[in-house]
Amino acid sequence: MRSFVGLFLGLWISAGLVLGESQTAIERIGFGSCYKPEKKTELWSAVKQFDPQLWLWLGDNFYNDFVDGKYIAFNNDPQAFVKGYAKLKSSQGMEALQGLMPDRVMATWDDHDYGKNDAGKEYARKEEARKAFVKFWGSADQAEGVYSSKDWGPAGKRVRVIMLDLRSQRDPLPKKGQGPSDGDMLGEVQWLWLKKELAKPGADLVVIGSSIQFVAEKHRFEKWANFPKCKGRILKLIGELGVKGVLFVSGDRHNGEISCQKGTEAGYPIYDFTSSGLTEVSSITEEENPSRVGHLVNGQNFGAFRIDWSTADPLIIGELRRADGTVAETVSIPLSQLAPPKR
Numbered sequence: 001m002r003s004f005v006g007l008f009l010g011l012w013i014s015a016g017l018v019l020g021e022s023q024t025a026i027e028r029i030g031f032g033s034c035y036k037p038e039k040k041t042e043l044w045s046a047v048k049q050f051d052p053q054l055w056l057w058l059g060d061n062f063y064n065d066f067v068d069g070k071y072i073a074f075n076n077d078p079q080a081f082v083k084g085y086a087k088l089k090s091s092q093g094m095e096a097l098q099g100l101m102p103d104r105v106m107a108t109w110d111d112h113d114y115g116k117n118d119a120g121k122e123y124a125r126k127e128e129a130r131k132a133f134v135k136f137w138g139s140a141d142q143a144e145g146v147y148s149s150k151d152w153g154p155a156g157k158r159v160r161v162i163m164l165d166l167r168s169q170r171d172p173l174p175k176k177g178q179g180p181s182d183g184d185m186l187g188e189v190q191w192l193w194l195k196k197e198l199a200k201p202g203a204d205l206v207v208i209g210s211s212i213q214f215v216a217e218k219h220r221f222e223k224w225a226n227f228p229k230c231k232g233r234i235l236k237l238i239g240e241l242g243v244k245g246v247l248f249v250s251g252d253r254h255n256g257e258i259s260c261q262k263g264t265e266a267g268y269p270i271y272d273f274t275s276s277g278l279t280e281v282s283s284i285t286e287e288e289n290p291s292r293v294g295h296l297v298n299g300q301n302f303g304a305f306r307i308d309w310s311t312a313d314p315l316i317i318g319e320l321r322r323a324d325g326t327v328a329e330t331v332s333i334p335l336s337q338l339a340p341p342k343r
C-alpha cells in the first residue's frame with residue numbers, strides 16, 4: 001500500500017513538474033540565423049542579457065560548405081556533418097544558450113547547414129543531413145524533413161512555434177530571367193502536417209519559423225516570392241482555417257529587417273521579422289522593400305520578442321537587436337491586430 005501511495009505521489013509530482021514547465025507563460029523569445037561558430041562575437045553577451053526563455057535557430061546555423069576559410073560548391077567529406085555540428089556544439093553561441101538546451105531551443109535549417117548553397121530536394125546528401133540534424137537538435141524524426149511544432153505556456157497565453165523545412169522538398173529555383181516558379185517548397189507530407197498544426201485549437205500566438213524571407217519580394221535572392229503558389233497556399237490556409245495570431249520569423253539574408261504585408265488571404269497583416277546574421281553581414285546596405293517597416297539593419301543582429309500578456313489585448317514587441325544589445329528596429333503589435341477584422 002505504502003509503495004503504491006509512494007508511486008502515485010511520485011507520478012503526481014513529476015506530472016506536476018512537467019506541466020509546470022510547459023505552463024510558464026513565454027514572455028521572451030530570441031531568434032537568429034547565419035552563424036559561423038568559429039567566429040567570436042559580443043552578440044552572445046547581449047543574448048544572455050536578454051535572457052530568452054526560448055531560442056529559435058532559423059538556419060545557416062553553421063556553414064557546411066565553408067571549409068578552410070572558403071566556400072566550396074560541394075562538401076564531399078564523409079565527416080562533413082559530424083565536423084559541422086561538433087563546431088557548433090563547442091561554439092560561443094551554444095555556450096550562451098546552454099541553459100535552454102535541449103528542450104527550449106527549436107531549429108530549422110537553411111541551405112548552408114543543409115549542406116549546399118541554394119540546395120533543394122535534389123541535394124545528394126539530404127538524408128545524411130537530416131539524420132545529423134535530428135541527432136544534434138533532438139527534434140522530431142519526420143520522414144521528409146526537419147519540420148517541428150511545439151506549444152508553450154498556459155491557455156490564454158499559449159505560443160505555438162512551427163518551424164518549417166524549406167529545403168528537403170523544395171523544387172528547383174526559377175532560372176535567371178524566367179520569373180517565378182510554379183513549384184513548391186514544402187512537399188505534400190509537410191503541407192498535411194502543417195494544416196494539422198495550424199488547425200489545432202488553443203494557440204494565442206503562432207510563430208512560424210521560415211529559413212528564407214516570407215514577405216520581402218523585390219530582391220534577387222531566395223524568398224517565398226520565388227514560389228508564389230506556395231506562398232499563396234499558406235496564406236489561404238491561414239485564412240480558411242481562421243488561424244489568428246500568426247507572424248513569421250526568417251533569416252538567410254545577412255541583413256535584418258521587419259516587413260509587413262497587408263491585403264493577403266490570411267485576412268490580416270502578416271509580419272515577417274528577418275534576423276540575419278548572428279555573425280554574417282552583407283555588403284548590401286540598401287535594398288528596395290516597400291513592405292519594410294523602419295530601416296534595413298546591416299550588421300550582426302538577433303531577434304527578440306517581448307510579450308506582455310498582462311493587458312486585455314496582449315502586446316507583442318518585436319525587436320532586432322545589434323550585437324551590443326541596442327535595439328535597431330522595433331514594432332509593437334497588439335495581438336488583436338493579428339486577426340481578421342470583426343464584421
Ligand SMILES: [Fe+2]
Nearest residue numbers: 034060252280
Ligand atoms: Fe547565411
